[in-house]
Amino acid sequence: MSTARIFRPHRSRLVAAAGVIALLVSGCGSRPGAAKGGEAKDAGGVVNMVMAPDPVWKWMESQGIKQQMEEEAGIQVLTSSSWDEYGVYAGGHADVVSAASYEVPDLEKQTGEKTTIFGKFNSDRSILAVSAKSNAQTICDLKGKKIVTHSAVSITIMWGVYARKFCNLDLRAGGGDFELVVTDPQNAAGLIERGDADAGLLLPDFSIPQLSSGAIKPLYDSKSVSQIYAEKFSSDPQNVTHPQNNVFVARKAWVEKNPDEAAFLVKIWDRGVQEWAKNRDAIVKAYPEDFAAETPEEKAFIQDWLANKYDWFVDTTYLDQAWVDSETKLFELMKETGFVDKNTPAPDFTIIPKS
Structure with missing residues (x-):
């Protein structure tokens, strides 16, 4: 069974509400408090986070929720919006990154720094699709074919695990049994x-x-991916929250040095998923660009997909031991299929109690 450290935040900082300014920072330049070279600094009430564009975050800002929570806590969350969250974090330009749980071993390898997962947000919603004219039924029928994806890591890792497990084929960048092409997610289909x-x-x-x-x-x-994982590999087929495509990851030293900031980040995003549950259709209508939905018909399509096929937002961003144990089993599958070295330890998890 996996173990995770139970995290106890320090008492809240007493900061005047007027001193807290809610900012949305574009680009990925280094900002005060951002981690560099494994250095763990006192965040001073500021969390630098990199993430893909997110409609829930925009909703939280437009409704004044983010600003109110920041003022009450005396903590700011400064966000960089990027589809290359992995690269921005690895380059030392953010304290926290929203990344796939199955990317964490490689992230640690690339940075040489121990990380910890301390919150969850989105399960892996990616699907495998072909032309309407194709006769392919499974990934096994696509050997030698050109497959497009938006990342050489991220969702490609899990589909690579499935290709190996289902038909002993190698799907990865730089070789294998498929021709992998990386492009923007907006262009892939x-x-x-x-x-x-x-x-x-x-x-x-x-x-x-x-x-x-x-x-x-x-x-x-x-x-x-998450529905297939539940069906084929999980002991709990009704739980479709594994694997996670967006967990909150930070250098372990940063979380340990900045418990208030880490706890606040999980708390504000937990409010976000509550808002999503209550206002899902309204959020889609408010930010159709984040769903690449332009027409009323396209908005209705994604609303139907979320309601009847798969809603990838979690019910809560807080971790518990049972969830950690289930997510950790994924890494045994990754080892079995050669996507993680057999000697690589499972990622570290930090459980932050709900306040």
């Missing part, structure tokens, strides 16, 4: 539609026009 790729590892919310028109078709009954 279009490449399949135009015939420039045979298949794609896609985010459904960035593939709406092609999915809704029938130009491309999902395999595995439109199931996401």
Whole structure:
């Protein structure tokens, strides 16, 4: 069984509310408090976080929720919006990164720094889709074909695990049994539609026009990575929150030195998923650009997908031991399929009690 440290935040800082300014910082330049070279500094009431563009965060800002919570806590969250969260964090330009749990071993390898996972947000929603004209039924039928994805790591790792497990094929960048092409997530489905790729590892919310028109078709009954994992590998098939495509990851030393800031980050995002549960359709309508949904029909399509196929937002961002144990089992599968060295330890988890 996996173990995770139980985390007890310090008492809240007493900071005047007027001194807290809510900022949304674009770009990925280094900012005060950002970790560099493994250095763990006192964050001083500031959390530098890098993440992909997120509609829930925008909603929290537009509704004044983020600002109110920051003022009450005396802590700011400064965000850099990037599709290359991995690179921004690895370059030392952020304290916290929203990354896939299965990326963490490689992230530690690249940075040489021990990290810890201390919150969760999104399960892996990616699907495998092919042209409407394709006869492929599974990933095994795509050997030698050109597959498009938005990252050489991220979702590609899990589909690579499945390719190895289901048909002993090698799906990864730089070789293997498939031709892997990396592009922006907004462009991936279009490449399949135009015939420039045979298949794609896609985010459904960035593939709406092609999915809704029938130009491309999902395999595995439109199931996401997390739904397939629950069905094929989990002891709890009803739990579709594994694996996580967005967990909150930081250098372990940073979390230990800045418990108030780490606890606040989990708390504010937990409020975010509560807002999502209550206002999902309103958030989609308010920020259709984050779902690549332009027309009323496209908005209705993704709303239906979320309601009837898969909603990838978690119920709570807080970790508990049972969840940690289940997520950790993923890394045994990664070792079995060669995506993690057998001697690599499972990621570290920090459990922050709900306040």
